[in-house]
Amino acid sequence: DAGVIQSPRHEVTEMGQEVTLRCKPISGHNSLFWYRQTMMRGLELLIYFNNNVPIDDSGMPEDRFSAKMPNASFSTLKIQPSEPRDSAVYFCASSLLQYNEQFFGPGTRLTVL
Amino acid sequence: QQPVQSPQAVILREGEDAVINCSSSKALYSVHWYRQKHGEAPVFLMILLKGGEQKGHDKISASFNEKKQQSSLYLTASQLSYSGTYFCGTVLSGGYNKLIFGAGTRLAVHP
Numbered sequence: 001d002a003g004v005i006q007s008p009r010h011e012v013t014e015m016g017q018e019v020t021l022r023c024k025p026i027s028g029h030n031s032l033f034w035y036r037q038t039m040m041r042g043l044e045l046l047i048y049f050n051n052n053v054p055i056d057d058s059g060m061p062e063d064r065f066s067a068k069m070p071n072a073s074f075s076t077l078k079i080q081p082s083e084p085r086d087s088a089v090y091f092c093a094s095s096l097l098q099y100n101e102q103f104f105g106p107g108t109r110l111t112v113l
Numbered sequence: 114q115q116p117v118q119s120p121q122a123v124i125l126r127e128g129e130d131a132v133i134n135c136s137s138s139k140a141l142y143s144v145h146w147y148r149q150k151h152g153e154a155p156v157f158l159m160i161l162l163k164g165g166e167q168k169g170h171d172k173i174s175a176s177f178n179e180k181k182q183q184s185s186l187y188l189t190a191s192q193l194s195y196s197g198t199y200f201c202g203t204v205l206s207g208g209y210n211k212l213i214f215g216a217g218t219r220l221a222v223h224p
Contacts, residue, residue, distance in 0.1 A: 033212070056211055091155070106153075
């Protein structure tokens with residue numbers, strides 16, 4: 001069974017550009033989570049969905065960030081416009097139920113110049 | 114709300130034991146433990162639900178003291194493969210499944 005799939009694995013962009021990160025959760029999982037990891041701030045929960053519905057987006061840093069989950073097998077995290085301080089590794093994770101263990105994707109390493 | 118992990122770093126020789134602690138100032142519903150190796154994604158180790166249960170995973174086990182809102186991860190007879198950063202994640206009682214991770218404990222096991 002394929003795990004959580006994220007694309008791209010690496011993204012280098014210039015300040016002001018739009019960035020879209022993609023995630024395909026494990027088939028059958030109904031909860032999806034977006035995290036950001038930096039040395040300074042550690043592993044932060046940005047937003048999570050349950051049955052494709054956003055439940056908690058209080059971790060989204062600001063309006064430049066948006067996330068969607070149009071169906072059970074796909075989610076996007078968009079940053080527009082991007083800034084150098086957005087540079088981080090972004091992880092997507094999914095779980096079968098809200099309270100179960102989370103399976104993390106390999107992450108997208110974003111560098112904003 | 115972020116749980117506090119201690120110690121921040123541990124250095125071990127193969128075969129030695131270690132304990133990593135995780136504490137919260139708020140009532141917890143569950144505690145999750147993950148291990149992350151350098152350049153990789155966090156990998157799930159175990160979940161502990163309130164009730165003071167203890168779980169084991171090979172030579173890694175954990176406990177959850179509901180009264181103290183604390184969890185401890187026990188690494189017994191450490192192996193080189195145990196090296197990495199260990200994160201506890203806590204879910205508060207009465208809320209949604211919002212997993213808040215601690216800052217992590219770096220563990221290095223040397224031959």
